[in-house]
Amino acid sequence: MKETSNLFTPKELADWQQALDLANYTNILHHCHVCDREWVASTEEICCCGSRSVERIACWQFPDD
Numbered sequence: 750m751k752e753t754s755n756l757f758t759p760k761e762l763a764d765w766q767q768a769l770d771l772a773n774y775t776n777i778l779h780h781c782h783v784c785d786r787e788w789v790a791s792t793e794e795i796c797c798c799g800s801r802s803v804e805r806i807a808c809w810q811f812p813d814d
């Protein structure tokens with residue numbers, strides 16, 4: 750392997766940021782405050798009951814208890 754700078758190139762940084770963004774949106778727990786439905790989706794969704802009063806929690810943000 751040849752010696753290179755430890756710094757990422759702008760393209761590598763962009764790819765990395767995109768991967769992080771994707772990871773953040775992979776598992777989002779949705780909780781509808783109207784019908785109490787809970788589901789997991791990869792993007793922010795409105796509830797199938799039509800409510801937009803939906804709480805969204807990224808799964809990696811779950812508290813320990």
Ligand SMILES: [Zn+2]
Pocket residue numbers: 781782783784785786796797798799800
């Ligand atoms: Zn609902």
